[in-house]
Amino acid sequence: MKFFKITAVLLLLAVGMTSCNTVKVASDYDQNVNFSQYKSFAFFKPGIDKADISDLDKKRILRAIEEEMMSKGFTKSEEPDLLVSIFTKTKENINIYQNNRFGYGYGWGWYPWYWGAGQNTVSTTSEGTLYIDLIDSEGKELVWQGMGTAALAKEVNKKQERISEIVEKIFEKYPPGQTN
Numbered sequence: 001m002k003f004f005k006i007t008a009v010l011l012l013l014a015v016g017m018t019s020c021n022t023v024k025v026a027s028d029y030d031q032n033v034n035f036s037q038y039k040s041f042a043f044f045k046p047g048i049d050k051a052d053i054s055d056l057d058k059k060r061i062l063r064a065i066e067e068e069m070m071s072k073g074f075t076k077s078e079e080p081d082l083l084v085s086i087f088t089k090t091k092e093n094i095n096i097y098q099n100n101r102f103g104y105g106y107g108w109g110w111y112p113w114y115w116g117a118g119q120n121t122v123s124t125t126s127e128g129t130l131y132i133d134l135i136d137s138e139g140k141e142l143v144w145q146g147m148g149t150a151a152l153a154k155e156v157n158k159k160q161e162r163i164s165e166i167v168e169k170i171f172e173k174y175p176p177g178q179t180n
Contacts, residue, residue: 022150023148023149023150023165023166023169023170024148024149024150025146025147025148025149025169025170025172025173026146026147026173027144027145027146027147027170027173027174027176028144028145029143029144029145029176030141030142030143030144031176033136033143033144035143035144035174035175035176036175037081038074038081038082038134039073039074039075039081040074040075040076040077040079040080040081040082041069041074041075041076041077041080041081041082041083041084041134042076042077042078042080042082042083042084042137043062043065043083043084043085044083044084044085044133044135047083047085047086047087047133048062048085048086050087051086051087051088052087052088053088053090057159057163058086060159060160060163061086061130061163061167062086063160064160064163064164064166064167064168065084065086065132065167067164067167068167068168068171069084069171072171072174080137081136081137081138082134082135082136082137082143083134083135083136083137083140084132084133084134084135085132085133085135086130086131086132086133087131087133088128088129088130088131089128089129089131090126090127090128090129090152091126091127092125092126092127094122096120096121096122125151125152126151126152126154127149127150127151127152128149128150128152128166129147129148129149130147130148130149130163130166130167130170131145131146131147132145132146132147132167132170132171133145134174144174144175144176146170146171146173146174147170148166148167148169148170150162150165150166
């Protein structure tokens with residue numbers, strides 16, 4: 001019986017830890033657009049200025065996007081084919097874990113018997129959604145949108161790494177129709 005309890009706890013921990021690290025992505029695009037025509041990009045400042053996040057996080061996101069766009073063969077230009085804009089949403093998730101223990105049996109420490117109620121553990125995580133819009137600069141029309149949702153890093157030294165991971169996962173969906 002003890003084996004099953006320990007296995008269940010370890011399984012829950014493994015699921016919990018992997019779910020925090022996953023990035024859920026989706027994309028949508030205009031099916032009438034030939035994406036091979038786009039070779040250059042620039043950031044769309046009016047759209048980026050509206051993003052409701054700190055300027056430091058905006059810089060982190062733009063740095064990651066620029067890196068991904070260049071890795072896909074794009075060049076940054078004053079006269080771009082594509083304009084890149086972002087917007088974000090965040091929410092707090094509250095998790096309550098119940099550990100109800102009633103009964104008797106051999107316990108840890110000096111006391112061989114235990115009685116009592118369990119404990120509740122409460123934790124919060126911030127989950128963010130990043131939308132990346134690619135806009136045809138000539139027609140000023142949205143041609144592609146990628147979205148990624150993931151738990152956010154709280155530690156400053158891990159923020160850029162986490163943001164880069166989210167952006168990379170989003171851009172795995174670009175160009176549309178390409179299998180990775």
